[in-house]
Amino acid sequence: EDKVVQSPLSLVVHEGDTVTLNCSYEVTNFRSLLWYKQEKKAPTFLFMLTSSGIEKKSGRLSSILDKKELFSILNITATQTGDSAIYLCAVEENNNDMRFGAGTRLTVKP
């Protein structure tokens, strides 16, 4: 069965720390991998990755995909309390299905 596994499930850090969130996947017809941030209610888009080894960067956040080993990481440097959220990884398949992982709940303490 296709699956998307995120780790860790939860993480508590202090402001200024750097965190790495992991997402591994097993899907039949991979097309892209997406990262979302869910705070309050609705997930908001962070990155879409389709090619291996190309880092996507936005401010303190960056992400990279390894299609050979079937995983992606999301890095957040110099964390702030506003980074506290659930980070969701989703894998999109060629049939347009999107499968989400369970998410990593990140808590950044002052």
Added chain:
Amino acid sequence: NAGVMQNPRHLVRRRGQEARLRCSPMKGHSHVYWYRQLPEEGLKFMVYLQKENIIDESGMPKERFSAEFPKEGPSILRIQQVVRGDSAAYFCASSPLKTALSGNTIYFGEGSWLTVV
């Protein structure tokens, strides 16, 4: 995610009643997705619809659940004879094209929280 409107935001139903959740996609979007999120879990795909067509309902329970996206009006997720286990957040998302076909992403609504008592 502004623009995808879901209502009601919160809905309480007694066991055995029907729940109807509505989703108005962003203007110009003709693809709608419904997801369910249980506490402490990720978003689980339920159904993917285009105008007047169900494209993929592989994630939707075979019984009691149905979805539609009529030519006019919002998409509706309908749950008949609700049970306690249906209590969850139901998220709708929309896209103008098949996701990622041209680099587009999908946009989420704020979710509808269903509580079955």
